[in-house]
Amino acid sequence: MNQNVTCPVCDAVFEVAENVELNELLTCPDCGSELEVVNLKPLEVAEAPQEEEDWGE
Amino acid sequence: MSKISVSVVGASGFAGGELLRLLLFHPHVEIKQVTSERHYGKFVHKVHPNLRKICNLKFTGIGELEECDVLFLCLPHGEAQKQIDRFTSLAQRIIDLSGDFRLNDAQSYKRWYGHPHTRPELLSEFVYGIPELYRSKMSRARFVSSAGCNATATILALYPLYKEGIAQRNSTVTEVKVGSSEGGNKVSEASHHPIRHGCVRSFKPTGHRHLAEMEQELSFGESVTIHFSATSIEMVRGVLATSHVFLNRDLQEKDIWKIYRKYYGNEPFIRIVKERDGNYRYPEPKLVTGTNYCDIGFELDAQTGRLVVMSAIDNLMKGAAGQAVQAFNIMHGFAETTALEFPGLHPI
Amino acid sequence: MSKISVSVVGASGFAGGELLRLLLFHPHVEIKQVTSERHYGKFVHKVHPNLRKICNLKFTGIGELEECDVLFLCLPHGEAQKQIDRFTSLAQRIIDLSGDFRLNDAQSYKRWYGHPHTRPELLSEFVYGIPELYRSKMSRARFVSSAGCNATATILALYPLYKEGIAQRNSTVTEVKVGSSEGGNKVSEASHHPIRHGCVRSFKPTGHRHLAEMEQELSFGESVTIHFSATSIEMVRGVLATSHVFLNRDLQEKDIWKIYRKYYGNEPFIRIVKERDGNYRYPEPKLVTGTNYCDIGFELDAQTGRLVVMSAIDNLMKGAAGQAVQAFNIMHGFAETTALEFPGLHPI
Structure with a gap:
């Protein structure tokens, strides 16, 4: 049975596979943020650090 | 049938x-x-x-x-x-x-x-x-x-914020960047290629007619003023409206996401486009060319309470x-x- | 099903x-x-x-x-x-x-x-x-x-003329004008916007790989040479191939119409575009952007026996x-x- 998790960045609620592992990286389907599983029971995610690529002029 | x-x-x-x-x-x-x-x-x-x-x-x-x-x-x-x-x-x-x-x-x-x-x-x-x-x-x-095309892009961007009452009513500044097809197929000196090509033309800094519709749809009974300007750029189809909204309370990014999801979460033609990486992080007019989409993105400047909202449409669609x-x-x-x-x- | x-x-x-x-x-x-x-x-x-x-x-x-x-x-x-x-x-x-x-x-x-x-x-x-x-x-x-994209545009333009044997086999000169998407999504110095923008770049005056396919498909058993060049211009999608064919007999415009109608009259994706007036009298790449069309047009210079054939496609379609x-x-x-x-x- 899949579990639901809430994205800390945009508050979207999305489904995650039941066998998700600690420190696994997920992508929020709404805002695309990279999230890291920081706790399994209860399931918790936090924003994964992303290096800032340059973009634009 | x-x-x-x-x-x-x-x-x-x-x-x-x-x-x-x-x-x-x-x-x-x-x-x-x-x-x-x-x-x-x-x-x-x-x-x-x-x-x-x-x-x-x-x-x-x-x-x-x-x-x-x-x-x-x-x-x-x-x-x-x-x-x-x-x-x-x-x-x-x-x-x-x-x-x-x-x-x-x-x-x-x-x-x-x-x-x-x-x-x-x-x-x-x-x-x-x-x-x-x-x-x-x-x-x-x-x-x-x-x-109207500019009105559509601006109203769709601002509507949830004004309906929820989180914007200072008369402080919003919006500038649309538009393409040459907005002028229709009537030819003029100003649309002659050697003159029009490569322009960044401030053709309506003030007094654009579409303002009437914006103020009508965002008033909710009380008069409202949108400070609107239009600039034509090197583009045929497309509108990018950049709206500077000054919030009347302290809010976080997540609150803005929630508001847009509440109003547009189930809309077939509205996409919230706000991404941390990649080549197209905010709405981009050329990507909606020929489609009926209105893409909306935003960025919140927490220090100043300024919410920048970007909305992109194809003016002909x-x-x-x-x-x-x-x-x-x-x-x-x-x-x-x-x-x-x-x-x-x-x-x- | x-x-x-x-x-x-x-x-x-x-x-x-x-x-x-x-x-x-x-x-x-x-x-x-x-x-x-x-x-x-x-x-x-x-x-x-x-x-x-x-x-x-x-x-x-x-x-x-x-x-x-x-x-x-x-x-x-x-x-x-x-x-x-x-x-x-x-x-x-x-x-x-x-x-x-x-x-x-x-x-x-x-x-x-x-x-x-x-x-x-x-x-x-x-x-x-x-x-x-x-x-x-x-x-x-x-x-x-x-x-290949350049090959498709050139072969479709020349195929009826070579099959009917009305072209001097080794005299055809073809130049394609192409967009930046032909280079794919790999970035390079040459595709950096400030450098690439506004180019009229003769990137392959001779020796373009797609020539192999053209000569293969237009030979009909006898070796053939196409004099091929490629120039990239201010465009993302699109190919316009302009072929200069030197006929080996006296023909009139309606003979050329007949040949193209014979080969392509019933083709769902080929349109013969040759009009006396209007803004788009010959094939125009931007009009086929996103479509599977190959538009073909021509003009005959009766004095010199040169038939100019223009063909436009979207290189990605x-x-x-x-x-x-x-x-x-x-x-x-x-x-x-x-x-x-x-x-x-x-x-x-």
Whole structure:
């Protein structure tokens, strides 16, 4: 049975596979943020650090 | 299910051509007549070359209009008002793409267009043409007045914020960057290629007519002022509206996401585009070219309470013909995306 | 009728993205897997933003490929050759969009690509991917090798003239004007915007690889030479091939019309565009952007016997993904225009 998790960045609620592992990286389907599983029971995610690529002029 | 007979009045312009492109592929539509005085008797594909080998219709004259189920009006400013009785006698439903019946209030029309409306009593008969705001009224409407392109982009960006009352009402500054097709197919010195090419032209720093619709739709009973400017850039189709909204309370990014999701989460033609990486992190007009999408993105400056909202549309699609077909689908109970499925091109 | 299961190998490039755009709207197709090593695990719409809200697929790895009915290969040069046995074991039919299996003759491959072909015995198994030339062979084929974009535009323009034998075989001069998307999505100094913008860059005055296919398809058993050059201009999608053909007999304009009508009169994707007035009198690449059309026009200089033939395509559509889907439709007996109905935009 899949579990639901809430994205800390945009508050979207999305489904995650039941066998998700600690420190696994997920992508929020709404805002695309990279999230890291920081706790399994209860399931918790936090924003994964992303290096800032340059973009634009 | 028998097809809906549709005629397009004034179909030689860019919006009329785009409408034909969509209607020719609409499964429930039979195009009956297509009028243009200037191109009377000519093949439609002579004026709309993308319809070569697809459409063998010829332009007929407005005087030869016959009865049909739905009339789309793509006439120059003021013409729809003049001939409205004739049109309403010919068709059960009318979708007007001009500005004639967009405003609910005759005084506001006179203020913005400089002359009084000739049929003020009809203004309230027309539903304002943004489905995301008036879907239920539209489903029962006989007349719809399609919204202006800049107005559509700006209203869709600001509507949730003004409805929730989190914006300082009279502080929003909006600047649209627009393409040359907004001027229509009438040629002028200013649109002559060697002059127009590469322009970053501040053609309306103040007093743009579409302001009337924005203030009408964002007022919710209390007067509101939007500080609006328009700049044309090196583009044919496309509008990017950049709105600077000054919030009246402390909010976080997540709160803004929640508000937009609340209003637009289930909308088939609105996408929230706000990404941390990649080449297209905020709405980009070229990506919605030919589609009926309005992409909306934002960034919150927490220190100053300024929320920058970006909205991108194709002025000929969500800003004109696409939105008119969306309204047509709602008025007839068809799936709203019918004939509006084109996803856009990348790269373009 | 159950759907055809299709996987796209190497789908993060421009051609792969265009293929997905078409296949996602193909009524008989079920997309099974989409591979990209570089973007493994990412949403497809991160790389192809026009597929936002339309496709929730994620890229998988080539190592995880499973059996399916049809494999589209969009791999870099040489990769299809290397892994062909694995691919033929996974799928009944293969459509390869690379240049690996375009040439029938191993010697010619070595001459043009500078290294020997690793699986020459398979070359004759692949049908060359221009449906207008090989429709019946394609309908029975297991493998098809999609044609190059410049080659497609040039071959379709010249084929009727060479087949009828009215051209001086080794005198034709062809110059293609092309857009930046031909270079694919790999970035380079030369494609850096401040450098690439506004270029009229003679990047291949001689020795363009696609020449091999042109000479192969226009030879009819006797060797032929096409004098070919390529110039990139301010455009993203599009090819305009301008061919100067020196006729070997006195002919009039209507003879040329007759020849083109004889070969292409019933072709769904070829339009003869030659008009005396209007803004688009000869083929215009921007008008076929996003479509599978090849527009062909011509002008005869009776004094000198020079026939100028102009042909316009979208290099990502008729020059790649569109033509691959056209072949797919033929191989499966579907209507050839299935999922290829988009008429193009005007103005654009």
